[in-house]
Amino acid sequence: MEWGTLAAINRAERDLARADNDDAPSRVGFFQEASLAHETACALRDLGRPRDAEIHFQRSVATRRHQLYTRTHSVTLGYLGAVQIQQGRLDEACATWAQALDAMSGVYSGRARDVIVRMRRDLSPVRQRGGRHVAELDRRAREMLRTIG
Numbered sequence: 001m002e003w004g005t006l007a008a009i010n011r012a013e014r015d016l017a018r019a020d021n022d023d024a025p026s027r028v029g030f031f032q033e034a035s036l037a038h039e040t041a042c043a044l045r046d047l048g049r050p051r052d053a054e055i056h057f058q059r060s061v062a063t064r065r066h067q068l069y070t071r072t073h074s075v076t077l078g079y080l081g082a083v084q085i086q087q088g089r090l091d092e093a094c095a096t097w098a099q100a101l102d103a104m105s106g107v108y109s110g111r112a113r114d115v116i117v118r119m120r121r122d123l124s125p126v127r128q129r130g131g132r133h134v135a136e137l138d139r140r141a142r143e144m145l146r147t148i149g
Contacts (some may be wrong), residue, residue, distance in 0.1 A: 034064035038076050041083075050083040057083065066103065071112060074103035078115030085122045090130060093122075094137050101140050104148075113148045116141050 041056035057080035066073035077100035085093035097119050104112050120141050127134055 032063070034060045034069075037063065038072070038079075041076075041079065045079070045083055050086045054080065054083045054087070070103060071107050071109050074100050074107055075109075075111050075115050077103055078112075078119060082118060082122055090126055090134070094130075094133050097137055098140070101137075101144055104144060108148055113145065116145050116148070120145075 037056045037060035041053040041060060044050075044056060045053035057076055060076045061073065061080060064073050064076065077096055081093040081096035081100060084096055100115065100119075104116075120138060123130065123134060123138055123141075127138060
């Protein structure tokens with residue numbers, strides 16, 4: 001299955017590269033680099049390749065017009081933090097998740113809520129030994145969950 005997923009990602013990248021051309025496939029007209037990076041990262045994450053997923057989540061964050069796509073931007077940051085913690089990089093994950101919570105201000109979304117729930121679950125094993133920054137992040141996450149509902 002992995003080879004099929006990777007082949008589809010390569011095809012999508014080629015199609016997106018041609019998107020400005022007249023001969024571009026119609027299926028890429030609405031798609032952007034940030035969207036493809038996000039979807040690629042999700043596929044790589046699901047294939048158990050967190051390092052590769054992280055690269056694509058970072059590209060999505062860097063290329064997304066986050067003022068227009070606040071929800072997706074905040075969710076992508078949440079996913080990025082999850083693959084960072086999966087690789088054992090607690091401080092980076094906490095910094096990324098703090099950015100995600102900042103970006104979620106005013107966002108009322110089931111996907112945003114799911115990101116926060118997962119964040120708290122991922123923090124659970126390190127909550128007691130993670131120090132003050134983990135406790136503060138967890139406090140902010142609980143508040144955001146109360147706000148989102």
